[in-house]
Amino acid sequence: MSEPAQKPAYELLGLKKKEYDGICDAMGREPNYVELAVFSLMWSEHCGYKHSRPLLKHLPTEGERILQGPGENAGVIDIGEGRAIAMKIESHNHPSAIEPFQGAATGIGGIVRDIFAMGARPIANLDPLHFGSLDKARQRFLLEGVVEGIAAYGNCMGIPTIGGEIHFEDPYEGNCLVNVMCVGMVENDKILRARAEGPGNLVVLFGSTTGRDGIGGASILASAEFDESAEEKRPTVQVGDPFTEKKLLEASLEMRDKGLLVALQDLGAAGISSSSSEMASKGGVGIDIDISRVPLREQGMEPFEIMISESQERMLAVVTPENEQAVLDTCAKWDLDATVVGKVTDTRRLRVFDGDELIGDMPVTALVDEAPTYVVDTVRPAHEVDEPLAGDHYPEPKDYSEVLTALLASPNICSKRWVYEQYDHMVQTNNALWPGGAAAVLRIKGSDTGIAVTTDGNGRHCYLDPRRGARAVVAEAARNISCVGAEPVAITNCLNFGNPEKGEIYHQFREAVEGMGEACEALGTPVTGGNVSFYNESFGQAIYPNPVVGMMGIVDDVRLIQDHSFKDEGDVILLLGGARPAVDGSEYQLVVHGEVAGRIPDVDLEMEKQLQKLVRAGILEGKIKSAHDVSSGGIACCVAEAAIAGGAGADIELETDGLRPDLLLFGEAPGLIVVTVAGADADAFIAAAGDVPAQRIGRVAGGALRFRADGEELASMPVADAAGAWGSALEKILEH
Amino acid sequence: MKAKVYITPKAGILDPQGVTIERSLPALGFEGVHNVRVGKYIELELPAGDGAAEAVDQMCQKLLANPIIEDFEFELVPE
């Protein structure tokens, strides 16, 4: 057999020469092909965090409520009364860009397994999605496919999809973002971990059979940019099977309840290789795997393929020999395949056997902890500037009502009902708020407690200033949590960036991570884990740097929560916070002036804390009757959304204080909340606001929206018209 | 003329429906059944002519099948 001259095997597997040398050093010899395949995945960017580890370690990760920080399948946060919440966010960007339905579906599958691997029952999913502009057919196809994939998997699993965000802008055209977050509940004494212990214990693989689908899928797709060769990567697409996953979930939790498990881990990127070596690493032990015992779906699979297959819906458990039969019986009850495929050893090595034959023998520490790390020289991109745009940089619009209508109908602001009605958002009957608000709230059955969850990101802001942008993203998430009356307690993060080997991208990443750390520190919301997604580029063009935050908050009495809708005629509308709206990076700038430029305002984190405390207290005391964060579309859209939700009009009278009225109405700045209070409570509320600026800007009145500044009428329209523009925009675009 | 299009999951691609049906058949007394694959059958009529086969092929590539995860076959039947 003659073959054309080829690149060395390690290079075909995506490793650099220096990395290959490192593997040889760690092994004390040259690896064979099985070992090389395993190393190549464990040392991929996706599994090895080569460009992110040195920066991530500076993020705050500790707090009183944190029962489990980064390093496990998910973070775990104590919510009192012996209960805890497990949560994690992850990306499935590249698989979704190739096959949107299955990419999104298997993304849900993966994150859900992470949650029940902790012993938690998944109680909610949230999905932040970013696509290119919807005027392109391909982008509509991606949106529809991704939403259907999320719905198909989450609905079948019986996990409500209760939130997320959807953003459309050109930089995501070649590389959509599909981030998936799952939240689960677990009693504190039932938390499971992926820590293999006890040499002699058995390693059980259960769930679906193993096939060639997804060989190198997640790890390879997530570790390289897209180009023409993406076509060739298609066979790695995996198909999700939510029915099997539902059985996997129930079987896992039943085994948890029976105390049958020493450790539990899901199989994700790099399959058996990563799950077994990570379990061994956490427990300081070794694991022997016999690939001849792995139930296969296809004939003729090579040993290395079995080790790295990313077939979905599989779990790996460590069990004592005494519990082996009970574990196999529980799996049989749920019609799941379960096989003892290995055992725990004291060797601290991952050894791979094919029957009796040893075909791979690798040190666990090298696989899991010794992937090389890279620090890249940073380059500040030219579009990042020091000064914001001048107040008169753009011409003032002639017709403010027209601008307001255009903003309300912008796909980034309009109602996302078309999306969330495809998601079962009520199953499990914990939904204390209907979708469409700032944060979702779930009651915890058997308790007065509620939890609030949200995801937030703003790639455009981070593009203009990654540090300020990331600080603002954390603050906005916390603000959304506070706006329902809950106290923010922790985050999980999904860091979506371009190719980190480029100085400009690495600069964005470093700035954003540091900014995120500063805000998490200041707001007391530690990072409990998350995911880094690099190489979000197509044909050399990177997405906006897009750190996404998934945040959770707690409210002691869920009956006290509030939503954002205006309630009663005559209620006084207050603007809380002192931030000064700016055109830079706003939706207004893009929609009306067709540009993204300038420098976004920085968030005042100290003021932010006080502002949010004031709003939470006002809600819990029953004084604040609605609260809504000022974000995309500025104060005008914020007021309009609250009016639409409440079916009530608003009379707004603002003071410009030297700011041009269009910036005042449509500009954006972090740190503003619009609330309503009963007329009789307004003066006392303002007096008690302390250092937090609180100004009366109008009242709930009639059936129209009216905006005036310094006495001059700027915009006015019936709420029904605003609701029409806002409510049907997405349907109109998708059904044309 | 009429085209009969058969769409099946690609070999090696997991077919959750097929697996579930296969697992259910023994309970009804059908032992030994394997390789259950669930696909779609589509009928359509189109103008007869030299380009018909090419047209149906393109329809399958672009719309009827998802070439990423599905294979397709078709036959043309003159009326």
Place this chain on the structure above:
Amino acid sequence: MAASSQTSVETVRFGVVVFPGSNCDADSYDMVNTFPGAGARYLWHKDTVIEDVDCVFLPGGFSYGDYLRCGAIARFSPIMAAVRDFAAAGGLVIGICNGFQILLEAGLLPGAMHQNEGLKFICKLVSLRVENAGTPFTSAYEKHQVVKIPVAHHEGNYFIDDEGMAALEANGQILFRYCDDDGEVTAAANPNGSLGSIAGICNAEGNVFGMMPHPERVSDAIVGGTDGRAFFQSIIDSVLEGRE
């Protein structure tokens, strides 16, 4: 809290069937247990006998992944033979959402389900008009009362042939129809294209009932409504009456 394990004569006993893929089983179980006079327990799909149960509850979800057709595989579960016997003996059987689909596939209720007209899964609160309040499932409602109960399904587009429809109408077997907030049955208020805007029906004998909307999801004020409570109350009342 009602003790589900006790079987005193005062307690109305619901048996919630768990198929692989059921996902409203826990919601249904929890909901039943909020009624002082009722208690729920689970029945496993491989069970072959149903004992000490007043009402068999087939919950929502995706039994067997809804692969092939919704409910098509679940209808062959061992417990379905027992459900058939239970119904033949006059026992109350209810199917919500996927449970309704299973009852249709099993032939315990007439008709069949298509995909929603819009071809998408749809989850939202809808208005229903009570068409017949003289049944064990609706007696706590008023005739023509408008209630808000959510739907969450992909295949809820009810179909029956003309003859079957005539029989449903003639026997008062249509218990709920989709309607607008004012109680008008209109095409715009029909979320899935169901023939006759049908949301829920019973069999001719009046002891087997299925509906696509989820009353168990609106039976607690903190999660968005209480319009579903009267459904469960009707069943409880009916069972207790039957014992007198």
